[in-house]
Amino acid sequence: MTVARNNKFILFTLVLLFPILCGMHLFAGEITVSFSDFWNSVLNYNDENTSQTIIREFRIPRLTMGILAGGGLSIAGLFMQTMFNNPLAGPYILGINSGSSLFVAFSVMTGIPFLTSNLGTISSALIGAFIFGLIILSFSYLVKSHISLLLIGIMLGSFTSAIVSILQTMSEPNQLKLFTMWTMGSLQQVEYTELPMIILFFIVGIGLSLFMIKPLNALVIGESQALTLGIHVKYVRLALISITAILTGIITAYCGPIAFVGLAVPNIVKMIFKTQSHLTLLIGCFLIGSFFMLTCDIIIQVLESTIHIPINALTSIIGAPFVIVIVLKRLA
């Protein structure tokens, strides 16, 4: 499958708009900063200049996490939807986030220094996402209906949140605060110096995704047909779960659980591009996912002086009604 001409045009337009939206996001906050502050904060940083500090310590990490979280979760959602042939699948609804939450809760609340460190939290989130991905994958072999798999995912979510609340009652006030803040979701938890590692993880995840395009295209017509087309479906599924775990895990570790992006964006992308070519869908998901996330975060920044909205709340407010629309349109 190739990228159709008008889809190339849409992608091109999105790429052109991308830096504009990034700029709007960078300069949307309450404190006004200039463009030269931005360059200086990156190229010759002076930590006595407040504007530069704001950009380097707050704005750039927040922008980067917005792009990666939106793009990454959308790609993870696309993978889940194609893999399970289910337009309502996504990392959040299938409980893959909750795997991360559970493991992060455990590691934060143990109080063991390594586990409460950043690297410890990321590792826990990745492992949790991967294990819960495997759980959902094994359930997918047992249940036939699409809805059943979603229900199992939601139950995994309820189950883990119950365990997490029990953990919370047993924990120290400090840890409790740390974890509660985390569950509300935020793009603001990352430090500038951590960005290279996070970006590296993403490059690996998205680089591996490129090799999934061909199997994903074949999986569109079902697992048994993909097999007769020479696709090693078992390995492909494991690879897809691993990439999803990397993308979802790292976002969940730093931003907390973010709902509905992974579910809603791939559906929007398919409606816009009207194709099943996963090369187009992959690029589309990254771009539109980032757009969605940055737009949400700009809204949050603009309203920040009046009301503080956690990112997870805003994505749910927009995403949940959208999911109902999809259900009415496609599954009713």
Next chain:
Amino acid sequence: MIELNGIEIGYKKRLFSIEDIQLSKGKVYSLIGSNGAGKTTFLKTLQGNITPLNGQILINKTEVQLFDRLKLSQTISFVNSKFDGVDYLRVYDYVGLGRTPYTNALGRLSEKDQKIVENALTELNIKHLSCYFTTKLSDGERQLAAIARAISQETDIIILDEPTAFLDYANRKLVMREMKKIASELQKCIIISSHDLDLCLESETDILVINKELKTLQHFISNTLSKEKLIEIGF
């Protein structure tokens, strides 16, 4: 093309055995048998998904069990009894998926691949549907698209599992006519499982029937079997 030597078909328990049979290129074989006789198991065995309990299946002189998945996909293509269509999947892209065993790691269709896809569409007279979404086709058109996909896979063998089960009379005739044409024009070995005795006999295909009493698969050349006899053997 396909040689079956002393095969016993079964999955966990033995279903039937096969007298030595050779299936050749350029022919259509209708596989007939009652429910539960083992048609599906037989087709799966041919595709190397199930190991025969005994004997060996040779495809072009090589045992099918020794084929890896890629080689299999370049040798045997498979058409389901029903393809429901997929949202936003266009006929052209669907038929293009038949090229999956030949494309590079990114799955991009080369010019040669595109040519093959277009030929497959032309062969089945559905080129005008290229840009339609697979969900917007009639059942008959969708089945033709599925067959075009199998043709673009350029395999010597095409297996169809009850391809006419969900079609009306005219489309059933059309599918069988197309399969006969493809078999002789493109020199393919085509095996079709079916419950439609009249259709298979009318279409003058060879008949493979699972004998209910003897538990064997028997081969009859076209026009050598009456409907009464066929019912007597198979049901």
